[in-house]
Amino acid sequence: MNKISDSAAAAVKDIKDGSVVLVAGFGDIGVPLELVHALADTGARNLTIVSNNAGTGEIGLSRLFRNRQVSHLIASFPSQAGADHFFAAYAAGGVTVELVPQGTLAERLRAGGSGVAGFFTPTGYATELADGKEVRVIDGRGYVYEKAIKGDVALIKAHIADIYGNLRYRLASRNFNPVMAMAAARTIAQAGRIVEPGEIHPDDVHTPSVFVNQLVEVSA
């Protein structure tokens, strides 16, 4: 078993046109920048991106929007200051957006990684984000049905990995990483350092190796 790729480019080279790609991070924190940049370099097109934000400046998801590689975005807060390449791609009509409350986005991913088809949440009930969705009153409270999200690929940023793919995150860069790592058919993680098995104590593993398919070391 060898999960380790020589480079970010080698790790992402098989991502196909039309893939659903889960990209971890909150703002620019915890975003697997090197993997995203390598994906931009592959030229893969017609991607569906699931991410909290839509990139800022010239880095991260901004590159995919700049290259017009994204046809659909599922996000909670895409309209962040600095998301100029996303704004331009959206204004040009090349990308559709599904706006999802942040907690619903996280829970839809958790459901996707857990074999759960969907769930009823009070978030969004009686708002325009519930339009067209099934609603139900349970014990006197209104709920909205939300479907699980599953990805073809997840791009993950870890602080440390071992060679089997056990991952540890650092501080608030953890954010969407653990739920996305579980919600894709193929999970690719970049890590600042890759160590031998046992160097991460079992109690300290945040994402177990069984969820990780590929690894690449990216010096921090």
Next chain:
Amino acid sequence: MTTGWTDKEMAVRVSKEFPDGCSVNLGIGLPTLIAGCIPEQVQVFIHSENGIIGMGPDPEPGKEDSDIVNAGKKPVTLVSGASIVHQADSFSFIRGGRLDFTVLGALQVSAQGDLANWRIPGGKGVGGVGGAMDLAVGARHVFAMMRQLDKSGKSKLVSRCRFPLTAPQCVTRIFTEMGVIECDSGEFVVHELAPGVSEQQMREAIDAPVRFKH
């Protein structure tokens, strides 16, 4: 002439609502001022929905850690005893009814307690909702902290929200530069007037039925 509270004084007033040991989530904008106003003898765990429970003050210049940011993506610090959670757990904490208080900015609040704070209709682009809807349905106490009038002088306290809702019937208390107000089935109930604000001025600054609690 209305005097009322400055932004800082509003923040100090809100901070008096927090009992020792409670958890608080502060929205982006005015509510972030509250973090610096909590009395030292009161221990409050500040939650940031990107995954921090136990957020501390701003870092000293040069001491920023790029992996510690708040919901506005600004560098912050962690207090001793803080914990980090992933996104799904962070929102389980909110939606599961464990978060004691959230203080949110508001575009409009209705007399039924409906909150509108995420999108201005007709605005350009797709907007962004972030964690606002989860906080509004999940926290035990949902406070709105806001200027009472918009830039054109119209009241943001209205009979019915014209802006898209964040959540219906969720706001439990409103703090503005003019005072402290609650919503009670179609009526705004003024609990407290800021210094120098008259009942008449308060009445004129609310676009819905008003009652004063004496």
